[in-house]
Amino acid sequence: GAGVSQTPSNKVTEKGKYVELRCDPISGHTALYWYRQSLGQGPEFLIYFQGTGAADDSGLPNDRFFAVRPEGSVSTLKIQRTERGDSAVYLCASSLTSGGRSNEQFFGPGTRLTVL
């Protein structure tokens, strides 16, 4: 079946602008995660959804970042007043649920965000 998909694959924006990044998880996966990867580093956790609710948003760096998953499937990561330091690859992952082997996470190809 189809894997996790993310759009757009690349996004270039100007400092101060608003951006939305979309994630479409694997069909049937109830858990969805957002991570951010800076050059030369491993991915860092941002937020985790179980169904429609954000079960853990402890990784969001500040209140400019927000994410939603209104119907428990597709998720949108929203960044307001973008800064140059927000430039990174934003990765989305999904898992069947949140316990045991069903917690194995599968990643999308990422959205490369560049803030000029």
Added chain:
Amino acid sequence: GIQVEQSPPDLILQEGANSTLRCNFSDSVNNLQWFHQNPWGQLINLFYIPSGTKQNGRLSATTVATERYSLLYISSSQTTDSGVYFCAVDGGATNKLIFGTGTLLAVQP
């Protein structure tokens, strides 16, 4: 929070050689995954292995949970094995993965 360390940070191999990558973690974990990040940035699942030993073709992995480490073995390496290998763990009450700093592998023909 839980710490994840990987070694070596860089590795250069000749095609056909074998290698062992190590992941140490600082606390008990519920989930441990090994990933290969290819040159295009895609994270590819290699193993879900919170404990025990698994093999998939030329790759195998062992996690000794009581001693808080995991090993990834690559045998008969190929140029397509090049990329970054990440270990990631999920410990405690949350499901977020904590990634190590990765091992950058280059396999030369």
